[in-house]
Amino acid sequence: MIELKDILYKVAIDTVVGDTSVSIEKIEFDSRQIGKGDLFVAIKGVTVDAHKFIDTAIQKGAVAVICQKLPEQKTDGVTYVKVEDSQSALAIMAANYYGSPSENLKLIGVTGTNGKTTIATLLFQLFKNAGYKVGLLSTVKVLVDEEEFAATHTTPDSLTINKYLKQMNDAGVEFCFMEVSSHGIHQKRTEGLSFEGGIFTNLSHDHLDYHDTFKEYRDVKKAFFDGLSATAFALTNKDDKNGEYMLQNTKAKTYSYALRSYADFRGQILESSLEGLLLKFNDHEVWAKLIGSFNAYNLLAIFATAELLGLETLETLRLMSDLKSVSGRFQYLISEDMKITAIVDYAHTPDALKNVLETINDIRTKNETLITVVGCGGDRDKMKRPVMGNIAAKLSNKAIFTSDNPRTENPDQIIEDIEKGVEPQDYKKTLSITDRKQAIKTACQLAERDDIILIAGKGHETYQEVDGKRFDFDDFKIVKEELTKLNK
Structure with a gap:
């Protein structure tokens, strides 16, 4: 039990109606989860305004309410606190409720369009292998040292974040690496957290x-x-045109990394193949099992972060050579008989798809056919669909457009949007198959000895969301099964 006034520490309060000394069992922002003695936080969301559920929450036992607009009718014995921003208040209160757990470890946030999962996960691997107790908050999973939990969002809600950070405190975790999404930042989920670095x-x-x-x-x-x-x-990627802009107003100590520009942490690709990368970081050579120039950036960011967190340089380089690729990030297999290479990658943005295809084209001999299977998610950014179609058709010998997670949209309409980006000279290189499993199967049947198949967009996901429902679906598992059939 904790008193409301202690939970409200540092919250920007406008008005209080009632007693802030009331004891609180737990904090909830979903009225369906409210129990006796709880604090209900009414958030005005993108689609639903939880202010309309205040009475429901009180009926279920809420003894206090945080809101941006006070209800006209108030219930006796219930404390109402009007705040400037409920989302911001929730984040600060969550930290207070769990004892500010981020202050008791070194929390590193990773943000950007691509590379967040790889960098956060490999930093977890590296520090774990260095002998530390480590935590991870990622798109793929949550790890509290040895204990694993399923992830629901790239950046969870503030209550969930602080709950896991408190578990990390209890487990003696020293470092935590966390993906920070634009949604998470915009919805104030990371407010109230104490970051060691970004x-x-x-x-x-x-x-x-x-x-x-x-x-x-x-x-x-x-x-x-x-x-x-x-x-x-x-720490910023200086080769990205927005890299320096990110640091313009920060109070933090600033550092940069780059492969093409002058930076604090300078990298160079000496060799690149399907076996891995030979890299030079600040005059030190290191061999890594990861593939492609985009991973050279990821590895350089990891090296720089390890340096900034005080790991010994040669030990960091030794540990980097043992790092294994993240599930669904340039994850590949080679079939036994036909020696067909199948690559599964989460590339679901134009830039990520371009990076993966350019990487494959850089390291292949060009005697093979490159077949790309790609789609775009439904109920998401429609502007990128033709751009993805253009990139897939231009940089592949054959592109098969298919479903990703159509969600509530018509998958055929999504494919039509993708097709609009294909230039006339590339029309004959494309094929559209709505059923994703059939598209993967077709790619395998079209492939000949030594060819390369890229299956992009879903990566680590083990489901497909169609018509608002989730079904079991694993790109890597399916392509492995289809290639095994070809071997028989």
């Missing part, structure tokens, strides 16, 4: 279904760095 990867076209303009998307990302304290570090 990493910017890159910025490209994404989430314009949520953010009205690219400028808004960029400025939301920048807000994360604006909020870092003077004792934190801010």
